[in-house]
Amino acid sequence: MSIIEKLSSGVTEAGNTITQKAKGISEQTKLSGEISKNKARREEYIKKLGEAYYQSQRAGEEADLSELIREIELVDGVLEKLTESLCQLKGIVICEKCGTEVMKGSAFCPSCGTAVKQPAVIRCPKCSAQLEAGSRFCVYCGAKTEE
Ligand SMILES: [Zn+2]
Ligand SMILES: [Zn+2]
Known part of the structure; x- marks a missing residue:
């Protein structure tokens, strides 16, 4: 292989690495977007739940909130999966106690000292x-x- 070939193949390799990195970053952005979308949806449902509960209490009726609760559970499930994928991409875990992003492989949370x-x-x-x-x-x- 000539020096020029070597050089150019090296450049291509570097180029590939950059492309892969960019891919990873756009994937992270996509996931973060999905997470905030679902968080907003969750808030919306919680609001509806509160309103429905208030109205029913006011009217002295037993409210059927099971449908709303099911929706929230669904969103929670989606959120959990999205967060998990994002953590995997970023190579982090989330502290269960304080929510800090902790480097994968850490034994304790640097913010609150909880075992990870x-x-x-x-x-x-x-x-x-x-x-x-x-x-x-x-x-x-x-x-x-x-x-
Ligand atoms: Zn093996
Ligand atoms: Zn913590």
């Missing part, structure tokens, strides 16, 4: 690499896990 829940891991039966719990295949050697 570590994501569950399993081991690859073939190469014994650590894998995220629920992985069906090893990301390092491709072996099927026992799960």
Whole structure:
């Protein structure tokens, strides 16, 4: 390989890395957008819930709020999944107590000192690499896990 070829292939590689980084960032932006959208929706439902409750109390009636509560539960589920994906992308975990973003692998929250829940891991039966719990295949050697 000539020096020029080497150089240009190096440039392409660097270019690819940058593109991948940009991809990761736009993915994060997308997720953050979805999270705030769902948070706004949740607030909306909570408001409706409060209003419905107030009206029913005022009228001295038993309000049926189960539908609203179901909607909120749905949004909560979506929010949880979105937050999880965002954390994975950013390589962080969220402190359960104070909500601080903590670097993955930290044992304690730097803000409040709470022990950080570590994501569950399993081991690859073939190469014994650590894998995220629920992985069906090893990301390092491709072996099927026992799960
Ligand atoms: Zn904390
Ligand atoms: Zn493996």
